[in-house]
Amino acid sequence: MTPIVALALWGVAALLGTAILAVAVSRRASATRLVYGATLGISAALFVIVASALAGDPAGVSAVTLPLGLPWIGAHFRLDALSSFFLVVVNLGGALASLYGLGYGRHETAPHRVLPFFPAFLAGMNLVVLADDAFMFLLSWEFMSLASWALVMAHHREQDNTQAGYIYLVMASFGTLALLLAFGLLAGPDGTYTFDAMRAAEPGRFVAATVLALMLLGAGSKAGLVPLHVWLPLAHPAAPSHVSALMSGVMTKVAIYGFIRVIFDLLSEPAWWSGVVVLFLGGLTAVLGILYALLEKDLKRLLAYSTIENIGVIFVSLGLALAFKANAMPSAAALALTAALFHVLNHSFFKSLLFFGAGAMLTATGERNMEKLGGLIHRMPLTSFVFLVGCVSISALPPFNGFVSEWLAFQAILQSPDLPQWGLKVMVPAVGGLLALSAALAAACFVKAFGIAFLGRPRSAAVELAHEVDRYSLAAMFTLAALCLLAGIMPGLVIDSLSPVTLSLIGNRMPVQMAQPWLSIVPIGESRSSYNGLLVFAFIAISASLAAFFIHRFASHALRRSPAWGCGFPDVTPAAQYTAVSFAQPIRRVFGTFAFRAREMVEMPPPGATSPARLTVEVHDVIWEIFYQPIAGAIEFATEKLNHLQFLTIRRYLTLVFLYLVTLLLVLALWP
Amino acid sequence: MALIFELTIQGAQMMLVLLLAPLLVGFVRKVKARLLRRQGPPLIQPYRDLLRLMRKEVVLADNASWLFRVTPYLIFAATWVAAALVPTFATGLKFSWTADLIAIVALLGSARFFLALAGMDVGTSFGGIGASREVMIASLAEPAMLLIVFSLALVAGATQLSTVAAFMASPDVGLRVSLGMSLIALVIVAIAENARIPVDNPATHLELTMVHEAMILEYSGRHLAMIEFAAFLKLLLYVSLISCVFIPWGLVTAAAGPQSLALGVVTYVGKLAVCGILLAVFETAIAKMRVFRAPDFLGAALMLALLGTLLLFVSRSL
Numbered sequence: 001m002t003p004i005v006a007l008a009l010w011g012v013a014a015l016l017g018t019a020i021l022a023v024a025v026s027r028r029a030s031a032t033r034l035v036y037g038a039t040l041g042i043s044a045a046l047f048v049i050v051a052s053a054l055a056g057d058p059a060g061v062s063a064v065t066l067p068l069g070l071p072w073i074g075a076h077f078r079l080d081a082l083s084s085f086f087l088v089v090v091n092l093g094g095a096l097a098s099l100y101g102l103g104y105g106r107h108e109t110a111p112h113r114v115l116p117f118f119p120a121f122l123a124g125m126n127l128v129v130l131a132d133d134a135f136m137f138l139l140s141w142e143f144m145s146l147a148s149w150a151l152v153m154a155h156h157r158e159q160d161n162t163q164a165g166y167i168y169l170v171m172a173s174f175g176t177l178a179l180l181l182a183f184g185l186l187a188g189p190d191g192t193y194t195f196d197a198m199r200a201a202e203p204g205r206f207v208a209a210t211v212l213a214l215m216l217l218g219a220g221s222k223a224g225l226v227p228l229h230v231w232l233p234l235a236h237p238a239a240p241s242h243v244s245a246l247m248s249g250v251m252t253k254v255a256i257y258g259f260i261r262v263i264f265d266l267l268s269e270p271a272w273w274s275g276v277v278v279l280f281l282g283g284l285t286a287v288l289g290i291l292y293a294l295l296e297k298d299l300k301r302l303l304a305y306s307t308i309e310n311i312g313v314i315f316v317s318l319g320l321a322l323a324f325k326a327n328a329m330p331s332a333a334a335l336a337l338t339a340a341l342f343h344v345l346n347h348s349f350f351k352s353l354l355f356f357g358a359g360a361m362l363t364a365t366g367e368r369n370m371e372k373l374g375g376l377i378h379r380m381p382l383t384s385f386v387f388l389v390g391c392v393s394i395s396a397l398p399p400f401n402g403f404v405s406e407w408l409a410f411q412a413i414l415q416s417p418d419l420p421q422w423g424l425k426v427m428v429p430a431v432g433g434l435l436a437l438s439a440a441l442a443a444a445c446f447v448k449a450f451g452i453a454f455l456g457r458p459r460s461a462a463v464e465l466a467h468e469v470d471r472y473s474l475a476a477m478f479t480l481a482a483l484c485l486l487a488g489i490m491p492g493l494v495i496d497s498l499s500p501v502t503l504s505l506i507g508n509r510m511p512v513q514m515a516q517p518w519l520s521i522v523p524i525g526e527s528r529s530s531y532n533g534l535l536v537f538a539f540i541a542i543s544a545s546l547a548a549f550f551i552h553r554f555a556s557h558a559l560r561r562s563p564a565w566g567c568g569f570p571d572v573t574p575a576a577q578y579t580a581v582s583f584a585q586p587i588r589r590v591f592g593t594f595a596f597r598a599r600e601m602v603e604m605p606p607p608g609a610t611s612p613a614r615l616t617v618e619v620h621d622v623i624w625e626i627f628y629q630p631i632a633g634a635i636e637f638a639t640e641k642l643n644h645l646q647f648l649t650i651r652r653y654l655t656l657v658f659l660y661l662v663t664l665l666l667v668l669a670l671w672p
Numbered sequence: 673m674a675l676i677f678e679l680t681i682q683g684a685q686m687m688l689v690l691l692l693a694p695l696l697v698g699f700v701r702k703v704k705a706r707l708l709r710r711q712g713p714p715l716i717q718p719y720r721d722l723l724r725l726m727r728k729e730v731v732l733a734d735n736a737s738w739l740f741r742v743t744p745y746l747i748f749a750a751t752w753v754a755a756a757l758v759p760t761f762a763t764g765l766k767f768s769w770t771a772d773l774i775a776i777v778a779l780l781g782s783a784r785f786f787l788a789l790a791g792m793d794v795g796t797s798f799g800g801i802g803a804s805r806e807v808m809i810a811s812l813a814e815p816a817m818l819l820i821v822f823s824l825a826l827v828a829g830a831t832q833l834s835t836v837a838a839f840m841a842s843p844d845v846g847l848r849v850s851l852g853m854s855l856i857a858l859v860i861v862a863i864a865e866n867a868r869i870p871v872d873n874p875a876t877h878l879e880l881t882m883v884h885e886a887m888i889l890e891y892s893g894r895h896l897a898m899i900e901f902a903a904f905l906k907l908l909l910y911v912s913l914i915s916c917v918f919i920p921w922g923l924v925t926a927a928a929g930p931q932s933l934a935l936g937v938v939t940y941v942g943k944l945a946v947c948g949i950l951l952a953v954f955e956t957a958i959a960k961m962r963v964f965r966a967p968d969f970l971g972a973a974l975m976l977a978l979l980g981t982l983l984l985f986v987s988r989s990l
Contacts, residue, residue: 375735377737377738403775407774429978430982433815433819433974433981437815443811444807444810447807451803455792456794457795529825530769547898555894556727558730559893561733562732563733582804586807590812591811
């Protein structure tokens with residue numbers, strides 16, 4: 001028996017054991033500490049095991065077959081470079097969410113609805129990544145979905161949460177159906193369910209194309225690819241905040257793992273147009289996701305929409321990798337895939353951090369609506385500092401980590417004029433523009449998020465009562481903030497540890513980065529492009545300190561506090577500040593008129609009347625109206641019509657049965 | 673010895689941008705005033721303004737947070753680092769590989785991010801209006817800038833500014849449609865990013881026209897001095913960028929002797945003067961736009977830049 005994958009499976013078993021234990025003890029006072037302590041320990045141990053395996057023997061593959069599941073198949077598990085990387089993401093996120101939960105969970109009103117499902121959810125995500133046959137994969141996938149659904153429904157009495165749970169359930173079942181069909185096609189007529197057999201098989205072009213479409217539906221709906229994203233901004237915010245962090249930061253990554261596993265690993269050679277499809281969907285998702293986020297005033301929903309944007313960014317890089325791989329440009333493909341995986345890691349860091357911050361805000365004020373907050377930087381200085389770090393990182397600003405993966409994606413785009421196909425030649429620069437647009441809009445969105453919620457003056461009494469959160473939550477958030485900075489100033493380390501993954505999937509890797517002088521990253525050649533996060537950070541730190549030193553040495557020290565300038569009006573109310581909606585108004589007007597058919601109408605009272613003027617804003621969720629309302633309408637129409645069938649006489653039923661039997665027999669008789 | 677020389681050149685460039693930035697602003701103001709038949713303030717007025725601001729006391733709003741006080745230094749530092757990374761008189765400096773053109777654009781993005789936050793910190797409607805308009809303008813200017821970077825990178829085969837500048841000075845460039853489009857787009861972006869007419873008016877505090885000035889309305893004293901200085905540096909950065917890419921003649925390499933380095937500095941100052949005059953003439957000749965006309969203006973830059981990039985994807989020689 002090979003040790004590493006077996007150790008990982010023991011960890012998963014321990015998580016499942018914790019889940020069962022949690023059912024028994026969940027109503028006790030000490031249950032929160034017990035369960036989160038256990039998941040913290042197990043996840044941290046799993047993280048250490050897998051990370052040391054990735055560092056020690058990166059090319060090593062360990063597999064194990066257990067006599068579980070379907071009797072004639074067994075359950076296959078396997079740990080290679082790709083699954084090791086994703087297990088690192090899953091378990092690091094899991095450990096920090098548990099640490100956060102130690103503090104946050106104490107405010108939970110219904111711990112017995114959260115505690116049993118939290119370890120189960122972690123176990124499910126681990127199992128998806130470990131699975132090495134289609135049956136086990138689908139089983140774990142469904143287990144993960146159901147566990148997270150239970151967590152979404154934890155606060156089922158709150159408004160809208162049941163609807164969120166219902167839509168999530170429908171979309172998750174639909175996604176699994178697509179995956180089931182994809183694996184069915186990959187398994188072929190002989191029904192070989194192990195991934196090894198699928199890897200060896202050579203599916204035809206039609207089958208490969210259908211599998212790609214089905215994976216985009218199945219994994220894409222879980223990851224939040226437009227137009228399958230509708231459940232995500234409803235379900236992610238409904239869960240408790242540390243679970244939201246896991247769903248946004250980690251579960252979407254498991255979906256991406258599924259996509260990479262099937263498309264890059266199990267299907268052998270991609271067709272060039274698959275790159276076009278993935279690029280287009282990725283670019284669309286990135287821009288639409290962040291535009292939705294800009295219009296949002298609920299902080300957790302804003303974060304969920306921003307997850308959609310980041311998934312788009314990852315899919316753009318994956319699409320580039322596919323295009324390069326199809327055209328036998330392995331070094332460029334390795335660059336693009338590294339950019340995608342780096343962004344996977346980065347997004348798991350900063351999105352967890354931001355959801356933790358939103359959770360801290362929720363515990364301190366009981367409010368998710370940013371328009372009722374403001375000025376939290378005075379009441380919660382530490383939380384607002386780490387939240388600011390998260391905002392800067394996710395806005396792709398140097399010297400933090402988000403910038404590095406965007407930079408790598410741009411470098412990959414600049415490799416693409418050598419692609420021979422015209423479809424790609426036109427698509428890549430357009431998607432590059434969309435990527436740049438989404439980065440700029442993301443910065444705008446997070447200026448809004450931080451500025452409205454944490455800066456300015458308090459907009460409600462809840463803020464006045466807010467206080468800093470507990471040490472566990474702060475520890476989790478500070479760890480993530482440190483990781484954001486570290487990955488930003490030492491990107492070479494991350495890129496080098498991703499090289500086994502690109503080697504196994506593409507057969508090539510980016511040049512060794514840690515050997516570069518001064519820890520620069522140089523994807524192709526030094527005269528072409530290079531970036532040094534460490535030096536940029538050092539230069540900014542040095543010149544800011546120099547400026548501050550100079551000013552404090554030579555300039556005036558006088559400082560006077562006084563009321564802000566209110567244009568001569570005394571005591572301007574906090575309601576006169578910009579709100580989340582008014583902050584986004586210019587952007588809504590520029591982009592929203594096209595994307596959301598947004599319209600503003602001002603009703604002015606006639607001269608002399610004393611009634612107030614009214615501003616009405618009309619925004620349409622175009623995706624919902626185009627794709628989902630017709631489906632919902634069709635289902636309603638069909639059920640309405642079929643409803644008559646319930647009220648027939650027995651004679652008519654017998655006639656129907658008879659007609660059906662005759663038709664069936666006819667078909668059977670005519671079948672060749 | 674060579675290392676010390678290289679470090680000296682790098683340091684000289686950092687100090688040079690610091691010294692010249694206020695002068696450029698003073699020069700533009702002077703030329704504008706002369707064009708309007710006014711006497712205009714003396715050339716060194718911006719230096720005097722900065723010194724005066726530093727000597728004044730800071731009046732801080734009651735609920736200003738630590739972020740409000742830290743931001744001026746952060747903005748100044750980020751802009752200074754970005755400005756020092758653009759080749760001014762010489763290419764191939766010691767640390768020129770620290771950040772390529774994409775990173776320079778992103779560094780300016782960092783500065784803008786914090787400036788917009790500082791605008792919202794005190795909680796007045798002015799700060800909010802400035803920040804919200806600034807991010808709207810940036811959401812168009814930044815993608816346009818990145819697409820320009822793409823065009824330049826595809827022409828020169830590098831995003832490294834030193835390499836781009838060296839390539840543009842070589843005879844391989846030729847006359848290209850895409851470069852022309854990039855130049856026009858870059859000028860539009862530079863005008864918008866520096867809050868110049870017709871997008872914004874640097875000389876007014878009228879609420880309906882202001883974007884940049886509204887964000888910094890609450891700043892005073894040494895903090896305001898830092899922010900103003902950062903704005904001067906940003907103007908210098910864009911002028912240096914345009915001149916090092918589109919008028920690259922006279923750039924020397926860092927390894928050249930002191931004589932040619934001095935000549936490089938003189939040429940650089942000459943280029944600044946030419947660009948300054950052009951900017952002043954353009955600003956005098958045109959009227960300020962309404963805020964919601966600015967997206968059309970910037971949209972043109974975005975489309976031109978995208979078209980330039982597309983052309984290069986179609987054929988490397990266009």
